[in-house]
Amino acid sequence: MSTETITDSRTHVIVLGGGFAGLAACRQLNDPRVRVTLVDRQNHHLFQPLLYQVATAGLAGPDIAQPLRHILSDQDNVTTLMDEVLRVDLDAKRVELGHGALAYDYLIVALGARTGYFGRNEWARHAPGLKTLAEATNLRRDLLLAFERAETTSDQAERDRLLSFVVVGGGPTGVETAGALAELARRVLVDDFRRIDPSRAHVHLVEAAPKLLTMFTPEQSEYTRKRLEKMGVTVHLGSPVSEVGEGYVVVSGQRLESAVTIWAAGVEGSPVTRTLTGATLDRGGRVQPSPDLSLPDRREVFAAGDLVALTDVKGVRVPGVAPAATQMGGHAARQILADLNRKERAAFVYTDKGSMATIGRSAAVAYVFGIRWKGFPAWFLWMSVHLMFLLGMRNRIGVFLSWMWSYCRWQRGARIIVDLRAPATGTAPDAKSA
Amino acid sequence: MSTETITDSRTHVIVLGGGFAGLAACRQLNDPRVRVTLVDRQNHHLFQPLLYQVATAGLAGPDIAQPLRHILSDQDNVTTLMDEVLRVDLDAKRVELGHGALAYDYLIVALGARTGYFGRNEWARHAPGLKTLAEATNLRRDLLLAFERAETTSDQAERDRLLSFVVVGGGPTGVETAGALAELARRVLVDDFRRIDPSRAHVHLVEAAPKLLTMFTPEQSEYTRKRLEKMGVTVHLGSPVSEVGEGYVVVSGQRLESAVTIWAAGVEGSPVTRTLTGATLDRGGRVQPSPDLSLPDRREVFAAGDLVALTDVKGVRVPGVAPAATQMGGHAARQILADLNRKERAAFVYTDKGSMATIGRSAAVAYVFGIRWKGFPAWFLWMSVHLMFLLGMRNRIGVFLSWMWSYCRWQRGARIIVDLRAPATGTAPDAKSA
Numbered sequence: 122m123s124t125e126t127i128t129d130s131r132t133h134v135i136v137l138g139g140g141f142a143g144l145a146a147c148r149q150l151n152d153p154r155v156r157v158t159l160v161d162r163q164n165h166h167l168f169q170p171l172l173y174q175v176a177t178a179g180l181a182g183p184d185i186a187q188p189l190r191h192i193l194s195d196q197d198n199v200t201t202l203m204d205e206v207l208r209v210d211l212d213a214k215r216v217e218l219g220h221g222a223l224a225y226d227y228l229i230v231a232l233g234a235r236t237g238y239f240g241r242n243e244w245a246r247h248a249p250g251l252k253t254l255a256e257a258t259n260l261r262r263d264l265l266l267a268f269e270r271a272e273t274t275s276d277q278a279e280r281d282r283l284l285s286f287v288v289v290g291g292g293p294t295g296v297e298t299a300g301a302l303a304e305l306a307r308r309v310l311v312d313d314f315r316r317i318d319p320s321r322a323h324v325h326l327v328e329a330a331p332k333l334l335t336m337f338t339p340e341q342s343e344y345t346r347k348r349l350e351k352m353g354v355t356v357h358l359g360s361p362v363s364e365v366g367e368g369y370v371v372v373s374g375q376r377l378e379s380a381v382t383i384w385a386a387g388v389e390g391s392p393v394t395r396t397l398t399g400a401t402l403d404r405g406g407r408v409q410p411s412p413d414l415s416l417p418d419r420r421e422v423f424a425a426g427d428l429v430a431l432t433d434v435k436g437v438r439v440p441g442v443a444p445a446a447t448q449m450g451g452h453a454a455r456q457i458l459a460d461l462n463r464k465e466r467a468a469f470v471y472t473d474k475g476s477m478a479t480i481g482r483s484a485a486v487a488y489v490f491g492i493r494w495k496g497f498p499a500w501f502l503w504m505s506v507h508l509m510f511l512l513g514m515r516n517r518i519g520v521f522l523s524w525m526w527s528y529c530r531w532q533r534g535a536r537i538i539v540d541l542r543a544p545a546t547g548t549a550p551d552a553k554s555a
Numbered sequence: 556m557s558t559e560t561i562t563d564s565r566t567h568v569i570v571l572g573g574g575f576a577g578l579a580a581c582r583q584l585n586d587p588r589v590r591v592t593l594v595d596r597q598n599h600h601l602f603q604p605l606l607y608q609v610a611t612a613g614l615a616g617p618d619i620a621q622p623l624r625h626i627l628s629d630q631d632n633v634t635t636l637m638d639e640v641l642r643v644d645l646d647a648k649r650v651e652l653g654h655g656a657l658a659y660d661y662l663i664v665a666l667g668a669r670t671g672y673f674g675r676n677e678w679a680r681h682a683p684g685l686k687t688l689a690e691a692t693n694l695r696r697d698l699l700l701a702f703e704r705a706e707t708t709s710d711q712a713e714r715d716r717l718l719s720f721v722v723v724g725g726g727p728t729g730v731e732t733a734g735a736l737a738e739l740a741r742r743v744l745v746d747d748f749r750r751i752d753p754s755r756a757h758v759h760l761v762e763a764a765p766k767l768l769t770m771f772t773p774e775q776s777e778y779t780r781k782r783l784e785k786m787g788v789t790v791h792l793g794s795p796v797s798e799v800g801e802g803y804v805v806v807s808g809q810r811l812e813s814a815v816t817i818w819a820a821g822v823e824g825s826p827v828t829r830t831l832t833g834a835t836l837d838r839g840g841r842v843q844p845s846p847d848l849s850l851p852d853r854r855e856v857f858a859a860g861d862l863v864a865l866t867d868v869k870g871v872r873v874p875g876v877a878p879a880a881t882q883m884g885g886h887a888a889r890q891i892l893a894d895l896n897r898k899e900r901a902a903f904v905y906t907d908k909g910s911m912a913t914i915g916r917s918a919a920v921a922y923v924f925g926i927r928w929k930g931f932p933a934w935f936l937w938m939s940v941h942l943m944f945l946l947g948m949r950n951r952i953g954v955f956l957s958w959m960w961s962y963c964r965w966q967r968g969a970r971i972i973v974d975l976r977a978p979a980t981g982t983a984p985d986a987k988s989a
Contacts, residue, residue: 163972164699164703164970164971181615183968183970183971184615186971188747188970188971190748191966191970194746194747201747201749202706202707203706203707220704221707221709266637269598270654272637273652273654273655313622313625313635315633315635515957515960515966515968522952526952530949532949534949534953535615535617536599536622536625537598537616538597538598538637539688539692540689
């Protein structure tokens, strides 16, 4: 790329991906001997734990996103590039981007995971995942449009179909999405329609395992199921999906009508990880690094975050969650600094900060500080922790405001359909000057 | 459509368009003898006066939009339909929609205006207007992407081109957009890039007339020009656009490079108005109704808002602004109630509430309460009036928060690129549970 990068004696670290792992690495590499280039295909860091609230019209996209270059603007040794990662050439120590190539001394691959369909990628078209703002915005559009279409049609069967939604996957994302969707239909929208009764919407939550939220106790999983059913969600347990098509999902022999299907059932490594030829990949296309997170025989290349499949030296399987990604990103960066300091590298050890999932208004489950929580305390804890980890005071204030508003008024602040596919001509008067 | 509409003795009024005129009409028609169907292609009422702030990353789309059916949820005699208006059959008294047809007793056409290119519609592709959230969101994407691309490229000429922007039209929208764009480049983005200096961006404001903001005094127009130039905007007066192409605009012989061109120079009636065969249309395809806003020989059909070209009985040319639209919508509705009350219809008289335009931080011009304002007082007045007329307390609080934040921190809350064209696969770790 540009010439200034050549005449620079500092160690050049390229970080691929500006998620939790990538950002933590950049922060950790705040060292005069190091020059960092952060590459992401998006211009923003996304707080994915709240993405389902964008899809269900509770929050606006910008509430949970921050421009990467703004987050890092105070760190002069970081250059942020919004670009596509095409290939990694491990032998030449080069990364090929959409707009050029970059040479590195060290590389941290933190490209995250993408929605996985267990080899049935043709399902993706009918059952999008929930990993980017574009996916969340499109889902919001499709969900809100289904209710609008149901109001315009006079065909009863069509109405029922338009008011049927299927969420696949009983993990936190699936539970949170199904709960938010049920509340949207049964409480938020209920007074706004004249021809349909939104509370008659069918929300199905489908899970192949015999219980929801497998990482929690049976008692917490059972509580979650009961709460969801009380909110009007039909929970299908031990029900693997055998077919997904336009407008339907087949679950253990039963065909479920579905105007909108949301896939929250699995993740797999990003395609670029496959070019990490040095690395052994697991079935999900995830990288299996050495204990220090570097690649076998590639000490200058590290993997961090969701694309890592690792059991740490203490025998703990590292989960695909934000705290694990943050810890891995920081660890990889510290190993680079250790090299510069001629120090020994250390093995990565995952610290479990606990886990939590919200079900709906005043209802959540959590395992934090060694304590099992459920109900309102868990929900309050969930809100506090998410506000705390959300980047940017402005976003915190905005999200807090939205949550308080929804809680007091049973409203959602972002029930807006913005269809970038539609011809953009106005139906409202041009209203310059007041 | 559905049968219940047939077995209803109430007078059926169809309102086309949920802008300022349409909403005012619905509100006015809160009468037990009347049944109202509001049709809009969007699911939301849009506060267009602040749309330029969405395009320049200051506000998120949902901040200035409200779901129409929610605004009207407390008014039981209104049914809101999100649908496309295809045709109006004046003889059969029917409106043909994308999902069916509706018969009316009275019709209020308030479909607003769309961006007009003086017959050069091929320019639309290169110079989008600013009338819908979709247009604003795409413009925000294109503006932010231009800076990102400039940072990734190493070609200096390409960089200069990518940092050149042209706003066509010296009315309030053009002035506000150019000012916000200059502040974005010179103040907001200035510390966030490493290879480019955003403050070297070129923002051109092009106006065919010899002055900006023609509705204001020469002194106010001159103040506006000076302020914009002080903010780094190059103002071209008496400069009609002769050509618009991919990446350039030709202004009185001079070719201006332009990574993003924004068209704020004219409006014309929506295509549907052409099917109002009873009505005489002006060059801009706008309706010229009778003094009471009904169509000549079609007493049951009214036109209101931006698609109206009217000089009222007092000889005042009614401008295409929000207050005029609101007044017209209310007036049309009152004439329908007058018929039901066997009362005389009245001619529409426009009440000028004054006008205002903001230039940038602490700078605006206004003519309100018979007083000419400029500078900080005008800017403060502009903010207060816009917050007051913005619908929904939640949106008011959100916008106020964003404005205070930008004012104190020189930041913008929505510098997020959401490209719904892009393949939606995540680069950030999946971060469920905290």
